[in-house]
Amino acid sequence: MPTPTTTGEILMHPSGASMSQRYSVFMTSASHENDPGRDRLSMTALGARIRTxxxxxxxSLEDLARSSEVSRSMLSAIELGAKVPTVLVLDRIAVALGVSVSRLLDEEREGRAIHLPVAAQRVVSDAAGWRRKITSPVVHGLDFETGRLEFDPLVDAGEFAPHHKGWIEHITVERGQLEITLAGQAYLLGEGDALYFESDVIHAFRNPGRSKTVAFIVMSGGRRPL
Structure with a gap:
């Protein structure tokens, strides 16, 4: 089964020399964006959450490979912490499992009110030239995610797989332009524009302009069935 084409890998750096050459995703806390050596997510922790x-x-691994269109060998290596998935591959795995990407990247938090200081907000960077800061906690029983998106000039983030039925996204552009394509239909958003859509179709994001784009995203899949 072919691994999907992606536009860039999650940036990674060695977190220690070993036979398996372990790496960690370039996913820093928001307060440490200028210091990528701190607060990185270990591949072992990511693999364990995917396996759980x-x-x-x-x-089975075969079941997940079939639904995610990621090869069984790649999934096995990711679960063991031996390989780093690209952003789009990680998204395909999350979609196949029916969860948000943030649930695979962080631990659940509980409480009627959950304070998420800037130091605890994760930033995922893609080598293609875009970044996603996750501003919401992972909450037991719910699947939702809020975040801040940044796209460098003329960056194409690629296509994202359809989510399960019931998932929705709402995006508001704060600065620049953002082209969002839904099942082949393109929508061009300027500053202040917003787009709500049901995300159970192939969707893609592209900055067609020559300046950086900043946007805010809200994703929701409702209550978890498990």
Missing amino acids: ERQLRRL
């Missing part, structure tokens, strides 16, 4: 979500759904 897969086993909760009683899926």
Whole structure:
């Protein structure tokens, strides 16, 4: 089964020399964006969360490979912490599991009110030239995500796989332009424009302008079935 084409890998840096040459995703806290050596997510932790979500759904590696269109060997290596997934591959895995990417990147937090200081907000960077700061906590029983998106000039973030039925996204552009394509239909958003859509279709993001784009995203899949 072919691994999907992506526009760039999650940036990674060595977190220690070993036989397996372990790496960590370039996912820093928001307060440490200028110091990528701090607060990185270990590949072992990411792999363990993917395996846990897969086993909760009683899926074999073959089942997940079929639904995510990521090869079984790649999935196995990611779960073992031996390979770093690209942003789009990680998104395909999350979509196949019916969860947000943030659920694979962080631990659940509980409480009627959850304070998420800037130091705890994760930033995922893609080598293609775009960044995603996750501003929401992972909450037990709910799947939702809010975040801040940045796209460098003329950056194409690529296509994202359809989410499960019931998932929605709402994007507001603060600065610059953002082209969002939904099942082949393109929408061009300028400063202040917003777009709500059901994300159970292939969707893509591109900055067609020559200045940086900043936008805010809200994603929701409702209550978790598990």
